[in-house]
Amino acid sequence: MTIDIPEPIKIWSQFGHPILMWVLLGLTIYALYLGIQWRRTRTADKDLKKELLPKDFRTRHYQLxxxxxxxxxxxxxxxxxxxxxxxxxxxxxxxxxxxxxxxxMIALSAGLSPLMQKGNELARYTHITLNMIIVGLFGWQAVSGMEIVQKILDKMS
Structure with missing residues (x-):
């Protein structure tokens, strides 16, 4: 069984993935910022913690x-x-x-959340390590993905 997909949809659908991934790269960097701020809040002295807690970095990091x-x-x-x-x-x-x-890796990282909520430091450091590797790989993916997009554009012209 084959499904006939109109040619314009086939062509333009190729750009959905790269656009989404660039948005995700930006959101990943923002999630990194929120995670750093949550860690800073957790380890802050009493006065700074009182100032940072209302910003709810933990919930925002978790949801993102x-x-x-x-x-x-x-x-x-x-x-x-x-x-x-x-x-x-x-x-x-x-x-x-x-x-x-x-x-x-992102699935493993997210799966560590229940352990981190219970105060498991190994889970916390593993989460941080996995996410830093993901950010680095994401940067490389952005470059290699643009090379693929360029090949698609060259084929179109």
């Missing part, structure tokens, strides 16, 4: 992290689906493999 997890999984699946629909295959290379690795 949940959104990032969901959108990264959906964005990864969507990117693979659009690639398959337009090419009849996936291109197994560094961009795909790093993207899948990042998706697994």
């Amino acid at each position: 992290g949940s959104l990032l997890l969901a959108l990264m999984v959906l964005g990864n699946i969507g990117g693979m689906a659009v690639t398959y629909i337009n090419n009849g295959k996936l291109f197994v290379g560094p961009h795909l493999l790093i993207g899948l690795t990042m998706t697994g």
